Amino acid sequence: MSPMPAPHPELSGGELLIRQLEQHGVDTVFMVPGESFLPCIDALADRTNHIRTVPFRQEGGAAYAAEAHGKLTGRPGVCFVTRGPGATNAAIGLHVARQDGTPMILFVGQIGSDTTERACFQEIDYRQMFAPVAKWVAQIDRTDRIPEFVARAFVEATSGRPGPVVLALPEDTLWGRAAIPGIEPFDPPKAAPRDADMARLADLLGQAQRPFVIAGGTGWTDAARADLVRFAERFDLPVGVSWRRQEVFDNRHPNFAGHVGYGIDAALSRRIADSDLLISICSRLDEPTTLGYTLVESPTPRQTLVHIHPDVQELGRVFRPTLAIGAAPTTIAPALAALEPAGKPVWAGLAAAANADYRKSRTPDPSDAALDMSLVCLHMADVLPQDAFVSVGAGNFALFPHRFMQFSHLGTQASPICGSMGYGLPAAIAAKLAFPEREVFAFAGDGCFQMTMQEIGTAAQHRLGMVILICNNGAWGTIRAHQEREYPRRPFALDLENPDFAALARAYGLHGDAVDRTEDFADALTRARDFAAAESRPAVIELRYDVEYITPEGRLSEITERALAHAAE
Numbered sequence: 255m256s257p258m259p260a261p262h263p264e265l266s267g268g269e270l271l272i273r274q275l276e277q278h279g280v281d282t283v284f285m286v287p288g289e290s291f292l293p294c295i296d297a298l299a300d301r302t303n304h305i306r307t308v309p310f311r312q313e314g315g316a317a318y319a320a321e322a323h324g325k326l327t328g329r330p331g332v333c334f335v336t337r338g339p340g341a342t343n344a345a346i347g348l349h350v351a352r353q354d355g356t357p358m359i360l361f362v363g364q365i366g367s368d369t370t371e372r373a374c375f376q377e378i379d380y381r382q383m384f385a386p387v388a389k390w391v392a393q394i395d396r397t398d399r400i401p402e403f404v405a406r407a408f409v410e411a412t413s414g415r416p417g418p419v420v421l422a423l424p425e426d427t428l429w430g431r432a433a434i435p436g437i438e439p440f441d442p443p444k445a446a447p448r449d450a451d452m453a454r455l456a457d458l459l460g461q462a463q464r465p466f467v468i469a470g471g472t473g474w475t476d477a478a479r480a481d482l483v484r485f486a487e488r489f490d491l492p493v494g495v496s497w498r499r500q501e502v503f504d505n506r507h508p509n510f511a512g513h514v515g516y517g518i519d520a521a522l523s524r525r526i527a528d529s530d531l532l533i534s535i536c537s538r539l540d541e542p543t544t545l546g547y548t549l550v551e552s553p554t555p556r557q558t559l560v561h562i563h564p565d566v567q568e569l570g571r572v573f574r575p576t577l578a579i580g581a582a583p584t585t586i587a588p589a590l591a592a593l594e595p596a597g598k599p600v601w602a603g604l605a606a607a608a609n610a611d612y613r614k615s616r617t618p619d620p621s622d623a624a625l626d627m628s629l630v631c632l633h634m635a636d637v638l639p640q641d642a643f644v645s646v647g648a649g650n651f652a653l654f655p656h657r658f659m660q661f662s663h664l665g666t667q668a669s670p671i672c673g674s675m676g677y678g679l680p681a682a683i684a685a686k687l688a689f690p691e692r693e694v695f696a697f698a699g700d701g702c703f704q705m706t707m708q709e710i711g712t713a714a715q716h717r718l719g720m721v722i723l724i725c726n727n728g729a730w731g732t733i734r735a736h737q738e739r740e741y742p743r744r745p746f747a748l749d750l751e752n753p754d755f756a757a758l759a760r761a762y763g764l765h766g767d768a769v770d771r772t773e774d775f776a777d778a779l780t781r782a783r784d785f786a787a788a789e790s791r792p793a794v795i796e797l798r799y800d801v802e803y804i805t806p807e808g809r810l811s812e813i814t815e816r817a818l819a820h821a822a823e
Contacts, residue, residue, distance in 0.1 A: 262433045262434060262435050263433060264431050264432065264433040265431065265432065265433070266293050266297070266397075266428065266429065266430070266431055267293060267394075267397040267400055267423075267427045267428040267429065267430050267431070267432070268291070268292070268293025268294040268295075268296060268297045268428045268429075269293065269297045270397065270400045270401060270432065270434065270436075271294055271297070271361075271400050271404060271423070271428070272294060272297035272298055272301055272305070273297075273436055274400065274401045274404040274405065274436050274437065275305065275332060275404065276301060276304055276305060277436045277437070277438070277439065278404070278405070278408050278439045279329065279439065280305060280329075280330075280332050281304070281305060281306060282305070282306045282308060282323060282331075282332070282687055282688070283298060283305055283306070283307050283308065283332050283333070283334060284308050284310060284316040284317070284319045284320045284323070284331070284332065284333045284334075284684075285307065285308070285309055285310065285316055285333060285334035285335065286309065286310050286311070286312065286313045286316050286334075286335055286336065286340060286343075287309060287336075288334075288335065288336020288337070288340050288363050289336065289363075290336045290337045290340075290363025290364065290365075290423070290425060291334055291336065291361065291363040291423055291428060292428075293428040293429055294334060294361070294423070294428060295334075306687070308683075308687065308712070308716065309712070310680070310709060310712050311708040311709055311711055311712055312343060312706070312708055312709070313333075313335045313336075313340045313341075313343035313344040314343050314344065314346045314347065314676065314680075314705075314706060315676075315679070315680040315683075315706045315708070315709040315712065316333050316335065316344065316347070316680070317333050317335070317343075317344040317345075317346060317347020317348065317350075317358075317360065318346070318347050318350065318674075318676065318677050318680035318681060318684075318706065319331070319333075319680040319681065319683050319684040320332060320333035320347060320358055320360070320684070321347045321350050321351045321354070321356050321358050321418075321681075322645070322668050322677075322680065322681035322684035322685065323684040323687075323688060324351065324356040324357045324358045324411075324416070325354065325356045325472065325668050325681075326643075326665050326668060326684065326685060326688050326689075327665075327688055328357070328472070328473060329357065329412075330357040330358055330359045330407075330408060330411040330412065330419075331351075331356070331357070331358045331359070331684070332358075332359050332361070333347065333358070333359070333360050333361070334360075334361045334362075334363075335360065335361075335362055335363070336362075336363045337362060337363045337364050337365060337377075337378065338377070338378055340362070340363070341362045341378060341380065341383070342378075342383075344360060344362075345383075345384070345387065346674060346676075347360070347418075348360060348384060348387045348388055348418045348420070349387050349672060349674065350670045350671075350672050350674050350677065351417060351418035352387045352388065352389075352417050352418055353540075353670075353671055353672035354472075354670065354671040354672060355415045355416050355417060355471065355472045355538075356416060356417065356418070356472065357411040357412045357416040357417070357418075357472075358411060358417070358418040358419070359407050359408070359411055359418070359419045359420075359421065360388075360418060360419070360420045360421070361421050361423055362380055362420060362421070362422050362423065363422075363423055363425070363428075364380070364393065364422040364423055364424045364425065365377050365424065365425065366424055366425040366426045367395060367424050367426055367427075380393065380420055380422045381393065384420045387418070388417070388418045388419060388420045389410050389411065389417040389418060389419055390406075390407070390410040390419045390420075391419070391420040391421075391422075392407075392420070392421055392422070393421070393422040393423075393424065394421060394422070394423060394424070394427050395424060395427060396427065396430075397427050397428075397430035397431060397432040398432035398434045400427070400432075400434075401434060401435070401436050401437045402437065403421055404421070404437075405437035405438075405439070405440065407419040407421055408439065408440070409440055409442050412442055413442035414442075414445075414564060414565040414566075414567070415471075415472075415538075415563070415564060415565035415567075415568060416472055416473070444473075444564060444581075444582040444584060444585050445564050445565075445566060445580035445581050445582055445585065446580075446581055446582075446585035446586075446589075447562075447579050447580075447581045447585065447586055447589045448579075451577065451579045451581075452589050452590075452592075452593065454577050455533075455560055455577060455579070455593070456593055456596075458531055458558060458560060458576065458577065459489060459531065459593075459595070459599075460595075460596055461531075462530055462531035462558070462600075462601070463530050463600060463601060464525075464528060464529045464530045464531070464601060464604065465489075465491055465492075465529060465530070465531040465532075465533065465601060465604075466491070466492055466494065466511070466525060466526055466529040466531070466532055466533070466608075467486065467491050467492065467493040467494070467532075467533045467534075467535060468493075468494050468495070468496050468514055468526075468532065468533070468534045468535070468537055468539070468543065469482060469493055469494070469495055469496070469499070469502045469503050469535045469536065469537065470495060470496030470497070470499035470502055470534075470535070470536060470537030470538075470543070471496075471499065471502075471535075471536030471537050471538070471563070471564070471583065472536075472583075473536070473564065473582050473583045473584065474501075474502055474536075474583045474584075474664060475583070475584055475664070476664060477584070477587070477588075478583040478584050478587035478588075479502065479503065479504070479587070479664065481587035481588050481590060481591035482502075482503060482535070482583075482587050482590065482591075483503070483504065483507060483509070484590075484591040485587070485590035485591050485593065486503075486507075486509040486605070487509060488591075488593070488594070488595060489593070489595055489599055490509075490599050490601065490602055490603070490604060490605050491509060491533075491604070491605055492509060492510075492511040492525070492604055492605045492607075492608035492609070493507075493509050493510060493511055493605075494510075494511045494512050494513070494514040494522065494526070495512075495513055495514065496514055496515065496534075496537040496539070496540070496543040497513075497514065497515030497516065497540060497542035497543040497671055498515065498542075498646075498656075498667075498669040498670070498671050499537070499671075500513055500656070500659075500661045500667050501661040501662075501663065501664055501665070501666050501667045504661075504662045504663075505660040505661050505662060506640075506660055506662050508605065508606065508609050509605045509608075509609065510609055510612060511525070511605075511608035511609060511611070511612055512608075512611070512612040512615060513656050513657070514526065514543050514549075515542040515543050515545075515656070516542050516545070516653070517653035517656055517657060517805065517806065518545065519611065519612070519615035519657075521611040521614075521615070522608070522611060522612070522615070523545070523549060525608060525611070526549050526550075527548075527549055527556075529557050530557060530558060531557065531558045531560070532550065532555065532557040532558070532559050532560070533560045533562070534550075534559065534560065534561050534562060534563075535562050535583070535586060535587075535590075536562060536563055536564060536581075536582070536583050536586070537563075538563065538568055538572075539561070539572070539573060540671065542671070542673075547572075550573060552572050552573055553572070553573060553574050554573075554574050555573055555574075555575075558576045559573060559574075559575040559576055559577075560575060560576065560577045560579070561573060561575035561577070561578050561579070562578075562579040562580075562581050562586050563579075563580065563581075564580070564581065564582040564583075565580075566578075566580040615657065616632070616657065616658055618632070618658070618806060619807065621803065623772075623799060623800060623802075623803045624770060624771050624772070624799070624800070625769060625770055625771055625772055625775070625797060625798060625799040625800075626772045626799075626803070627651070627654040627725065627797070627799055627803065627806075628654060628657070628658055628806050629772050629775075630654070630772065630775050630797065631654045631655050631657070631658035631659050632658045633775060633776055633779070634655075634659060634695070634779065635658060635659050635660050637776075637779070638693065638695070639692075639693060640662045640663060640666075641663050641665075641666060641692055642666065642692060642693040642694070642695060643665065643666050643667070643668075643682070643685040643686075643689060643692050643693070643694045643695065644659060644661070644666065644667055644695045644696075644697065645667075645668045645669065645677070645678045645679075645681035645682045645685065645694075645695070645696045645697065646667075646668075646669040646678060646696075646697045647669070647670070647675055647676065647677045647678030647679075647696075647697060647698045647699060647702035647703070648669075648670055648673045648674055648675045648676075648677060648699075648702055648732075649675065649699035649701065649702050649725075649730075649731055649732050650699075650731040650732045650735060650804055650805060651697065651699045651702075651725035651727070651731065652669065652697065652699075653805050653806055654725075654806055655697050656669075657806045658806070665685075665688070665689060665692075668681045668684075668685065669681075675699070675701065675702040675705050676698075676702055676703075676705030676706040677702075677706075678696040678697055678698040678702060678703070678722075679696050679698055679703065679706050679707070679709050679710065679713070679722060680706055680709055681696070682694050682695070682696035682713075682720050682722070683709060683712060683713050683716070683718060683720075686713075686718040686719070686720050687716070687718070693720075693721075693783065693786075693787075694718075694719075694720040694721070695720065695721045695722075695723065696720065696721070696722045696723065697723050697725065698722065698723070698724055698725065699724075699725050699726075699727075699731065700724060700725065700726040700727065700728065700729075700750055700752050700755075701729075701730050701731075701750055703722075703724050703755070704752075707758075710722070710758075710759070710762055710764070710792060710794075711762060713791075713792045714762050714763065714764060714791055714792060717790040717791060718790070718791070718792060719785075719786035719787055719789065719790040719791060719792070719793075720786055720792050720793075721779070721782045721783060721786055721792070721793050721794075721795065722759075722792055722793070722794045722795070723795050723797055724755045724794060724795070724796045724797065725797050725799070726752060726755065726796055726797060726798050726799070727798075727799055727800065727801040727804075728749060728750050728751075728752060728801060729748050729749055729750055729801045730748045730750065731801055731804055733748055734748045734801065734804070734810065735804050735805075735810065735813055738810060738813045738814045738817060739813050739816075739817050740817070742813075742814045742817035742818050742821070743814060743818070754768070754796075755768070755794060755796040756768040756794060756795075756796045758794070759792070759793070759794035762792075763791070764785075764791055764792050764793060764794060765781065765782060765785035765786075765789075765791075765792075765793035765794065766793075766794045766796070767781060767782060767793075767794070767795050767796065768795075768796040768798060769795060769796065769797055769798065770798045775795075775797075778795050779795065781793075782794070782795050
């Protein structure tokens with residue numbers, strides 16, 4: 255007779271849960287500690303050799319960091335928050351993960367099942383609360399089902415179009431005990447193109463005169479990016495990247511055409527609008543990428559549209575494509591690389607022309623600004639190593655790094671596609687933890703930074719050497735631009751009376767510099783990088799510039815004058 259298998263040890267719910275995370279390869283957990291999930295915290299204390307626990311100051315920052323971790327690694331970012339106020343604070347990270355298609359799992363402490371439906375202390379029904387911003391929301395009501403629910407959470411977060419999952423953890427589930435085995439990880443199958451799809455795409459390429467490629471989405475690998483390059487080179491195709499997906503295609507490659515989204519170069523906008531074949535590779539073609547559904551019209555685009563996406567439910571939902579292909583980056587890219595043109599494309603030279611326009615767009619117009627943000631970003635693009643990571647929060651300041659920075663490798667860029675402010679610093683923290691060998695930089699506006707600036711303490715405490723660039727124009731710049739456009743010369747509630755951000759950094763024992771002139775920036779950047787490298791702690795550069803210089807190609811006063819002229823017509 256074969257020996258009986260050893261019985262599984264009886265463990266607390268918290269221990270079962272953390273063991274299941276470990277079994278699924280989780281190496282970093284972001285959290286704000288709370289009494290509602292104490293058994294999980296205690297179990298994490300015994301896993302410090304395998305799982306790094308990173309406590310944040312506020313749940314919004316922790317959730318942002320978990321989202322960025324998922325975006326950068328392709329594996330679900332894991333975040334723990336307490337019930338009630340902790341969960342509501344963390345909702346912003348879920349919103350980013352849902353809109354950006356990022357795998358993420360949020361564990362929320364929950365009241366005990368013996369007190370439900372009494373509106374007791376911090377009670378919320380998380381299924382109702384998070385249903386619109388999560389792929390799946392569930393509550394684990396039995397200790398012996400913890401491995402089952404956690405294993406399913408990983409599948410839900412990574413299948414199709416990735417996204418966030420929420421699991422509520424009642425106290426009696428976590429404090430309960432069970433003897434139950436863990437569940438092995440499962441890799442969900444990825445949609446792949448059919449031979450007929452690729453044959454039809456080849457036919458459409460053969461009929462085209464002015465094709466254009468927009469690449470985006472999540473799930474790219476180095477191999478998939480290399481296959482996309484081979485496809486673009488073989489067919490001489492110009493390739494743009496969708497809104498805030500700038501690392502998908504090497505920005506220094508001669509087939510690169512630019513960043514497609516808000517702040518788009520006018521020549522690139524015309525090129526996409528005039529294309530007769532638009533191949534969208536794994537991008538949803540969201541509102542920013544299509545400039546409010548004008549570059550690509552909904553429901554029926556004027557271009558012949560080939561829409562490729564890993565989630566077939568996205569295909570045909572907003573746009574009616576000529577050809578729809580369900581495929582992930584790792585399955586479509588090699589199929590594209592295997593295509594052969596029938597002969598020399600009739601559009602030969604199109605990629606070179608698009609790339610020339612892109613390079614021209616990186617030449618800023620002459621400016622009399624004391625501190626020119628365009629030149630700041632160009633200098634950084636010139637001197638930073640190509641594997642440096644750059645996060646960019648939300649606001650008009652972001653248009654400068656989007657236009658003038660360049661990204662050539664995976665894991666070098668993260669920005670919130672949904673335009674959520676406060677993202678830059680927590681994302682940089684996640685990046686430095688994931689890639690400690692890389693230089694890390696965060697762009698944040700003065701308003702954007704102050705939404706999560708307490709996390710500078712998190713970065714300092716964890717000895718994370720990074721450079722934080724605070725773009726201070728003393729205003730809610732994006733809203734000011736919109737207000738001048740709609741209500742010229744009636745600014746209201748948009749000024750920011752800010753602290754001395756450089757002094758704030760020094761109060762944390764960090765390096766702080768303030769720059770008012772373009773010519774002083776290079777030395778300030780060198781000092782900040784040197785401090786971050788030598789001390790393994792953050793350095794802050796406050797960039798003080800005039801709100802008049804609101805975008806790379808326009809001034810605030812010009813927006814006002816155009817609005818007044820339009821009103822006078």
